[in-house]
Amino acid sequence: MAEPSLAQQSFLEQRRRRLRAITLARIFIFLVFLLIWEMSARLHLIDAFIFSSPSRVYNMFVSMISDRSIFLHMGTTLTETLLSFFLVFLFSLLIAVLLWLFHSLSRILEPYLVVLNSLPKSALAPLLIVWLGANMKTIIVAGMSVAVFGSILTIYTGFSEVDPEKVKLIYTLGGNKKDVLRKVVLPSSIPIFINTMKVNIGLCLVGVVIGEFIGSRQGLGYLIIYGSQVFQLDMVLMSIVILCVMAMILYQGINLVEKHCLKRF
């Protein structure tokens, strides 16, 4: 390859510099926030017992690592979130395909789906505890309940918006409805699957934490409730920080999947 021109080199250099500046600014904001928080706690501007401080959160984290208890809670929340995420994807794909195959079914069920989707799912959590018991199953169902209806609606809408001319093409090539599904509808909906996954992973985490609030003996949601009840705000804030990091990592995981899949779209 030829050496890029000077103008191109300086353009690339400028672009690199701007990207670095953005990253630095992000880190800077984070550090300033931590510093202000820590300083105001140390200088007694805020009550560290209620507002905690970065160092107290850190110490709490270290002590829970050393007695290994944190791994149980993190592992529980992560397992429940991932399980409900995969189940949501499986269920919504299956139901969306059924709705697409049987158009009258989708017309009949539409109002039910819309109502279930707009219902605040936290309202269901106490019921689930009573019906299914205070165990992992309940938490997973709670996680699913937040995401599954919206996910069905999004995927089904994506299916119905497939270019009718592309559908016609399959029929002109002698295909039937099953061919339309396999050759056009499913492959052309892959970007929609990815977008739904991005939304769902966050929603499942929300649902799982709600479930853990009311019916669990372990998990980060449990730690938050327990910590607030015994006035261990360090524990509450630590759990929240861990949830932030977890959400970020899960989202990035889907971004990786997306980069891999969307090369072709």
Add this chain to the structure above:
Amino acid sequence: MNPLLELSHVSYSYHEVNGETLALSDISFTLESGSFLAIVGPSGCGKSTLLSLICGLLKPEDGSIAFRGKPLREAGANIGYMLQKDHLFEWRTVYSNVTLGLEIQKKLTPEHISSVDAMLETYGLSSFKDARPSQLSGGMRQRAALIRTLALEPDLLLLDEPFSALDYQTRLSVCDDIAAIIKKEEKTAILVTHDLSEAISMADQVLVLSKRPGRVQRLVPVAFSMEERTPMRSRNAPEFKDYFNLIWKELNISG
């Protein structure tokens, strides 16, 4: 011997909540094997509906369509349909796009595959087999779409404004390309277009439809006194202008 295709008194209406629209009324014509028919008419006159009827995607409300003397549904007619846009799937390679029809009809046999390979070779696409459709030019995409249709070895080829998505320059050359391919593969074809010069340059006969509801306004046989007819040469032939004026006048009577 029965003609390849015979339409007698075919009518079709679209039904909606707001009422019905008569799209085609009393259409009759016959098509001999090996000929090239162009259908022109004002927009909305039911040209594409006519192709969907011939292809069997729609069922005529009145009248009948016979293929080699038998009703279309029983004739087991192998009809290829080329849509306005190429609709090559970006998630497939060029090769798996052109074999899509064979894949659907479970005809991926060695003979069919080798005939596809031969067509890709002849029409300059064999080095793009593993490329994505987006890497092809507009003309190449259209050729790939035609090969996809021809791979099923249709007895009759329906072309629904296959060049309308191309810019003018590409359009002229793709028109020549496609005409040459159809001639070489000895296919019978029906071309729907609203471009009069395209119709005259490619077809043996031009069917002029009236405005909605579409009726047969006139069937104009087109003949040029030249050997080795191609669309580009036809455009330069002295008779071209006369055909153009004749069909133009017919269209304006109807409009």
